[in-house]
Amino acid sequence: MTNGLKNHDYSFRKLQNANFHDMTFENVDFSNADLTGANFDNCLCRECDFSGAILQNASLKGTDFQGSSLREADISGANLFFAMLEHADLTDIIHDDQTQFFDLYCPAEGPLIGYKKCFDYRIVQLLIPADARRTSATNTCCRCDKAKVLSIKDMYTNEDYDEAVSYVDSDFVYRVGDYVTAENFNPNRWADSTGGIHFWLTRKEAEGYM
Template identity: 90%
Template sequence: MTATLKEHDYSFRKLQQANFHDMTFEHVDFSNADLTGANLSNCLCIDCDFSEAILRDASLQGTDFQGCSLRGADISGANLFFAMLEHADLTDIIHDDRTKFFDLYCPAEGPFIGYKKCFDFRIVQLLIPADARRTSATNSCCRCDKAKVLSIKDMYTNEPYDEAVSYVDSDFIYRTGEYVVAENFNPNRWADSTGGIHFWLTRKEAEGYM
């Protein structure tokens, strides 16, 4: 059973290397706490305050921070793989080049190649143009508002096809040589399952999509 902690004051506490894995926190104050190296993976944080907290090298994989304050928190070296940050206050948050899955995962500028998986195990190779809007949340899946279809191939045999049908919208068709445009593109990068053309940077990652 998941442990739940409510209305607790951990502010300014020394909590280095603490193991909070899989816990639920409601209205808990972690402001200015030292959580260096702490394990907060898969935690549900409801209206919690992590402002000015030290989360250096912390394990934050799968942690739900939606609606929490991370204002001024230091996440240098922390791992945020699949952490949920939508509606969190990230003002003045501190991170570095060791922080995992916080910065944009795909190139911020210029054209590049992406891949996606469609119905019938068809792999679509996409050119994301320089003027396309692109974004990512806290994992390796990215989104863009438009792309050109370079090729469509069977995942197992590499047999070429002219068309592929999106998993999410059966009316969204990818055709070789043509551009596709997602009119519903959501520019909020922290909203993960939302509008846009979802893609990966490698074919292997696209093939692993279920």
């Protein structure tokens, strides 16, 4: 198998457990193919057609589906950790509670606690209120449009601080007791690196950032 495949027709093929790891596909037709258990980890799929494909229990970790169609594809039990779906057609896609990293990672409703890492190894604990918009893509990082700063602590010594500066925007400062608002919040959940207050559900995950 070569590292790249272009203008190929795999439609209606039986390709269970096929290993396509690290390949680049361009304008490849996988429509209605049986790809149960297939490995597409770290693949780049440009303008590919997966419509009606069976991708049950497939490994789609880090797969870039830019411009591809997953219309009516069955991803039940598949693992989509860090898959890129921003410009993919997901109309009527089929998934279940065993599908990993497709549903919203953070609670869709109600208040919740989040954590983020800022400059100088400062860990910010946030209260995301019930009326805050929140979203996530295909990993454990979430975004919201507003939050209250509950505490700021040194990652190693747990020393308290009054403020912390965002890694992404040095003008965005978190201060204990204050609400912060991301005016540039992007509601498109599949756009991962975009506007919003990025946070994790656990302090350990926040500490692992960068």
